[in-house]
Amino acid sequence: MKIVLKIGGSISINENGPVEAYFRKLLPVIRQIKTRHRLILWKEEMEWIAIELLRVNVRFLSSLLNMKPLYRLEEISTKTTGVIGGIKPGRSTDANAAYCAAKIKADLFVKLTNVDGIYDKDPRKHKDARKLETLSFADLKKFSQSGKPGSYGILDRLAIETITKHKIKTVIMNGKDPKNILKLINGEKIGTLIH
Known part of the structure; x- marks a missing residue:
């Protein structure tokens, strides 16, 4: 299975x-x-100045995992395996990760975040969420918001457009316990499935 894993900054x-x-x-x-x-793997960005810090982090994760560091979208192909981040200021890593999933024809795109999935309303503000x-x-498009990276909700507009256009099976899930990733890959229902 080809998997794109987006590690959220949260x-x-x-x-x-x-x-x-x-x-x-x-x-x-x-x-x-x-x-x-x-x-x-897709590492969360810190924008502008932080791009270089991310590249250091990508090199660090790459060496720990014995995977190739990738710094440009053009380096991604259907045979690519690696750690990517620090691509381009002003563009969210959600959008870059979704693009990557489309380009390699990923079987699954997973975004790890600090909530259990997508809610009908903000669970931090509404106890009945x-x-x-x-x-x-089609319903995912209703969650499309604009905003600067990190302030647009669960996924940014460009990521949602890419996921929708390419019909990429996507799971938004809580990544605080990394073992949940294995459970998901082994067929357990975790998070919100977008299909």
């Missing part, structure tokens, strides 16, 4: 930088997935 970065404890839990899971599947188990591509 679970991997705090005010002090990368969350080391999270990456210690995540790396063994990624190594396990890598033995059976083609995997491209209901998690959506599944969502059609």
